[in-house]
Amino acid sequence: MGKRPTILDVARHAGVSKSTVSLVLQNSPLVKEATRKDVEKSMAALSYVYNRSAAGLRGASTGLIGLIINDLRNPFFTEFAASAQMTFASKGYSTVIANTDEDPDIQAQVIESMIEHGVSAFVISPAYGGDCRAFDRIQRAAIPTLQVLRQLDERTDIFPFASLDYGSGGAMAAKHLIDLGCRNIAFVGGLQDRPITLERMSGYDAVMKSEAQEPRWFHGRPSRAFGREIALRLVEQNKEIDAAVCFSDLVALGMLSGFAEIGVQAGRDFRLVGFDDIEECSLAYPRLSSVRCNTSLFGRNAAEAMLEWMVEGKRPPDTKRYNVELIARQSSLGAQQTK
Incomplete structure (x- = not known):
């Protein structure tokens, strides 16, 4: 830039x-x-931005990083933000963190405010919707910016994108359930046609089709409430479905709660795999199988990539995806899982 x-x-x-x-x-x-x-x-012609904190930052050993997150209520994003912030802090950089609550208007407002206050770089997990004018503003201000976990702006030559291999994760989860003998496997959660939903569904879809099985989808807000609702609905209206790959752990944990209400034992009567492997997966009962994204490591990797860009001029690749792994526990394996 x-x-x-x-x-x-x-x-x-x-x-x-x-x-x-x-x-x-x-x-x-x-x-x-x-x-x-x-x-x-002249300022308008040059796209000059007044740096309100420049006086305090000039000559200092620290800079300010803008970390913008779409949903800090979700433990997945909270863990990412905490890990990235601690990595920046370890190198002497301060971080200002903003939650946009999935609102593109708030996102644009936060970006403008952070530019005015002189951030040295942005790491953004963007909210969907709206347009890319906020990113245009960043481009005019010439601020290094890394998109993470979600891609909003297609110009990865300007705004590199780093995420996780969600497609492989969905495939691992579906193959795991197929190997356990399940055939009527649903994909539960995620707002329809959202890029992140399509990514997480893609591997599941491919495995189901390769096994000559019909994919089934139940789209909705990725929340515990939706997971509980679907669990109750499946038992009442879709008894043929014997397993599910969930969009997120929050959906899967909601399904565990719904099943517990009506006496369905996950891992015995119904096999279940979540996505993200947040800490609660290993603490719930039954313990929840999940696609581990190692969000803490990803946060550290993203922050280190940004630091290399800022300090050494080593720009991240246009697109990079990190590996995921399946952690099988009681909700899919049943009583045989004893760890």
């Missing part, structure tokens, strides 16, 4: 001194109105 315009660039463009530009930025009454307008026109 190009070099960010400086106060000196604005001064040269406007034909004034650096101190005059500084006075304009401070809204000083000492500057004539005509001069102020000339400076403001």
Whole structure:
């Protein structure tokens, strides 16, 4: 990305001194109105952004990283954010973290505010929806930006994308259930047609078709409430379904709760695999099988990639996906799983 315009660039463009530009930025009454307008026109022409924290950061050993997350209520994203933040801190960088709550308008607002406050880089797990104008704003400000876990902007030559191999994870989960003798396997959770849903479903779909089995989908918000609702519905209306690959652990944990209400034993009466392997999977009963994404390691890897870009100029690849693995526990293996 190009070099960010400086106060000196604005001064040269406007034909004034650096101190005059500084006075304009401070809204000083000492500057004539005509001069102020000339400076403001130059700032707009150069896409200059006033760095509110520049004075505090100049000469300091730390910089500020903007970490923007689509849903910090979800333990998966919380673990990622904590790991990335701690990695930045270990190298002397401060992190400002924002939760957009899946709202693209809030995302745009947060990006603009962080640019004004002088972040050195962005790591963004984006909210879906809206358009890419917020990313256009980042491009004009020439701030290194890494998209993680979700891809919103297709311009990976400008905004590299790092994620996990969700397709392989879905395939592992489906193959695991097939090997256990299941045939009527559903995919549960995830909003329909969302890229992240399609990614996690893709491996499941491929395995089901390769085994000449019919894929079945139950789309919905990836929450415990939806998982519980589907568990109750399957027992009442779809008794032929004997297993499920879930979009996320939250959905799978909700299904465990629903099954417990009506006396269905996961791992015996119904086999279940979650996705993400959050900490609660190994603590629930029965313990939940899940596709482990090792979110903590991914957060560290993403932060280290950004630091290499900032410090050494080593840009991350346009797209990189990290491996996942299946952790089989009682919810799919049944009583034979004793760990």
